[in-house]
Amino acid sequence: xxxxxxxxxxxxxxxxxxxxxxxxxxxxxxxxxxxxxxxxxxxxxxxxxxxxxxxxxxxxxxxxxxxxxxxxxxxxxxxxxxxxxxxxxxxxxxxxxxxxxxxxxxxxxxxxxxxxxxxxxxxxxxxxxxxxxxxxxxxxxxxxxxxxxxxxxxxxxxxxxxxxxxxxxxxxxxxxxxxxxxxxxxxxxxxxxxxxxxxxxxxxxxxxxxxxxxxxxxxxxxxxxxxxxxxxxxxxxxxxxxxxxxxxxxxxxxxxxxxxxxxxxxxxxxxxxxxxx
Numbered sequence: 001x002x003x004x005x006x007x008x009x010x011x012x013x014x015x016x017x018x019x020x021x022x023x024x025x026x027x028x029x030x031x032x033x034x035x036x037x038x039x040x041x042x043x044x045x046x047x048x049x050x051x052x053x054x055x056x057x058x059x060x061x062x063x064x065x066x067x068x069x070x071x072x073x074x075x076x077x078x079x080x081x082x083x084x085x086x087x088x089x090x091x092x093x094x095x096x097x098x099x100x101x102x103x104x105x106x107x108x109x110x111x112x113x114x115x116x117x118x119x120x121x122x123x124x125x126x127x128x129x130x131x132x133x134x135x136x137x138x139x140x141x142x143x144x145x146x147x148x149x150x151x152x153x154x155x156x157x158x159x160x161x162x163x164x165x166x167x168x169x170x171x172x173x174x175x176x177x178x179x180x181x182x183x184x185x186x187x188x189x190x191x192x193x194x195x196x197x198x199x200x201x202x203x204x205x206x207x208x209x210x211x212x213x214x215x216x217x218x219x220x221x222x223x224x225x226x227x228x229x230x231x232x233x234x235x236x237x238x239x240x241x242x243x244x245x246x247x248x249x250x251x252x253x254x255x256x257x258x259x260x261x262x263x264x265x266x267x268x269x270x271x272x273x274x275x276x277x
Contacts, residue, residue: 001053004081004083006030007087009031010040013223015041017227018030023049023050026053026235030045061107062108065099067115083133084131091161106150108168110272131239133234139166139169140170140173142162143166145170171268174259174261175269176188177260187240191248232247
């Protein structure tokens, strides 16, 4: 049985991914910020998947202490981990900071997952077929890595949410690339799920952005369709033949030129290590 930990597994793409993997017979543990929502999600997943092999842990990716607690609790309770799916993500169009003072999108979408992954690497390497799946986005194409923006130095008035989101999604792919270089025994891939009808742009945004997103949601992909590539990367034997790649619609795809920059991937890794120390 595969042991799978997925962040943000209580809603949207994460929920659909969890149900699909539980149906395949995996033991799936969802890591969520809100314990009440996590408990309800576990009940819903068990019913939808027809499986009792579902559990949860509390994990707030905007807090290093919470991430460390989650990793410790996971290892103490389950020990084995075969797949880590870094799925949770957020978007905001106003400057907000994490508990440690990092720009919220960079802090949650990249740095929180970077820390969680590091804390679980030793356990992952003990698996027969370890995998890491990083949910990125086609938005990475517009991304640039600006190390002077990681703590919101740009200021609230000049802050551009879409640019910050694109940076965080580019970071996801660069992280994946460097993971494959440093840990070739772990199958690490990133993906674009498609434009999916979730609440990602309606939780931390102003009323205008939230309203516009809501108007377009009916024509977006369902969460189930958006989850397909995550499920594929977490379970298919085919993806074990390659490493450090970017996928869309369950097929390998070329990311942006910056996302393939080996020097930039190494630099981001080294900077991220200092930030979580």
